[in-house]
Amino acid sequence: MVNADLLTAPPPAETPLPGVALDLRHISHEYRLKGEPLPVLDDVSLTAVPGEFVALLGPSGCGKSTLLRLVAGLEPPTAGELLVDDAPVTGPDPSRVVVFQDPTLYPWRTVWRNAALGLEARGLLRQQKHRVDEALAVVGLDGFASAFPHQLSGGMAQRAALARALVNEPRLLILDEPLGKLDSLTRIAMQGELVRLWQAKGFTTLLVTHDVEEALLLATRVVVFSPRPARIRAEIKVDLPYPRHRDDPKLVELRRDVLGLLGVGDATQ
Structure with a gap:
């Protein structure tokens, strides 16, 4: 137990x-x-x-x-x-990355796409997309990469927000x-x-x-x-x-x- x-x-x-x-x-x-x-x-x-x-x-x-x-x-x-x-x-x-009380995930983007936002904004996604997969695996969401925010529990949504932060190392x-x-x-x-x-x-x-x-x-x-x-x-x-x-x-x-x-x-x- x-x-x-x-x-x-x-x-x-x-x-x-x-x-x-x-x-x-x-x-x-x-x-x-x-x-x-x-x-x-x-x-x-x-x-x-x-x-x-x-x-x-x-x-x-x-x-x-x-x-x-x-x-x-x-x-x-x-x-x-x-x-x-x-x-x-x-x-x-x-x-320096901030994680807020609300996960602030974009509802029209998948978990993977939400986590990729930082790299995408900096023009690094194509070269470093592996970092998104690695971050989702670290927080235990690698099986939910294609899910949308409304399909996640509160804890899972916060994990997705953490993954988005971790992608930026x-x-x-x-x-x-x-x-x-x-x-x-x-x-x-x-x-x-x-x-x-x-x-x-x-x-x-x-x-x-x-x-x-x-x-x-x-x-x-x-x-x-x-x-x-x-x-x-x-x-x-x-x-x-x-x-x-x-x-x-x-x-x-x-x-x-x-x-x-x-x-x-x-x-x-």
Whole structure:
């Protein structure tokens, strides 16, 4: 019998692609709302070493997803400096890939064609179409290449979104609540899948989640933010081996500490 409370993470079967080094220096950001400034991030400094898995936790609306957009290069920060491998982020790059809460698959394209979008947009599909097949195999969808999104379950659709990201061979995988809309059993399975992919591929990972337990199960470090405008309240190193168990006393203790930092105390999520 498979223990659903266990996240399996086999060792890498191939030489990992190195992840990036991430360096955020005094990042502040604001939006304009009816002509007035709306501060979202306030003097955020954060680093990640290549291959690290960092989870961001904080109250809803505090600015975590905004921070991901800045890292992805989708918009520039109002103030501060953002570096990837010591080079300033000036816009999007194929090496930095975002996976959102919604799979955002095109309904008129097959799973294979959805996964191929990045290569197609860059004019590389004809020469590197094998990467699409490889990515679908990695996420367990090689038997569904000709299926359409409406024929997939929620978990399978999210796997297709991951395959689309993996086709680009990301060095930084940016995850914005990618499991938030899945049912509990599918979410547990996908948590294990994310750990497996991260260990196998070696990319740096930045995850936004509202699930404290999920952050502690997946990440090597958890960063806790204050309410908006977000500042870093604490950074917690999760020094536990993989696979991790939900009932591990150390993890339970860390969960209690993080909930306290979030002002929830011992309340049940």
